[in-house]
Amino acid sequence: MGLSIRAYARRRGVSHVAVLRAIKQGRVAVEPDGTIDPAKADASWERSTDPGRTRTKPKPAAEKLRPVGEAALGSVRETLREQGLPSGGNVTFVQARTAHEIAKAHLARLRLQRMKGELVDRARATALVFRLAREERDSWLNWPARVAALMAADLGVEAHAVQKLIETHVRGHLAELAEIRAEFR
Known part of the structure; x- marks a missing residue:
């Protein structure tokens, strides 16, 4: 049984505009009759939404983490391993973001060292x-x-x-x- 956009938005705890945006971006599929299948939509929403950009209640740790694309896995694992952080199995979004933040911190440190004259070409x-x-x-x-x-x-x-x-x-x-x-x- 499908739900209307507003009913699904209430169920999800978001505005109907957020649901409309998700439909427009292709993150949530609409049934032929114009309703939304909550089970399919929830799964699609979770797969395609950046957890860092949500304002919903925190979820348990197991639900929070989700796998990221294959393209950057090697780099992420290497960065985490260099920092002594666990990197085995599936790489999650949180681990990828951690690796990204570590890389940004390294770049900032290198820029500062270069500006101070501590690094040479x-x-x-x-x-x-x-x-x-x-x-x-x-x-x-x-x-x-x-x-x-x-x-x-x-x-x-x-x-x-x-x-x-x-x-x-x-x-x-x-x-x-x-x-x-x-x-x-």
Whole structure:
């Protein structure tokens, strides 16, 4: 037995305008005679209504939670797992909203850190490290020519031989350092 729009609205505890909106949006089906089957309409209403936007009395926890679409499940589960929250089985709307709020908080924190100058651009940091490493390498390559004569005088040996020996060892050490790769993650 079908109910009128106003009767269904009273039964649901909402205005008749809310029921009309639900019909227009396709969230509630109307029978061919223009009435509403309460069982079908209730099930459809529950499936298609965002619980965060309702003003009805709170329902028991088991009824409050409902599964969300498959598209974002992996992301939601990963976010919840990173925060140490349960994420097994079906992901509910509440869990999805929690994951969304966590993501928004992370983005806000990152924006704040960037504005404070606590975060740097990865490409800029890589370029800076490369430039500093090049300056360090050039400084080491010039060092044997500057100190070889002083060391040779202290040791009482030929300066050219000391410079060649120091250059050989410095170049070997720089070759070892060149194998190190900076990774910014």
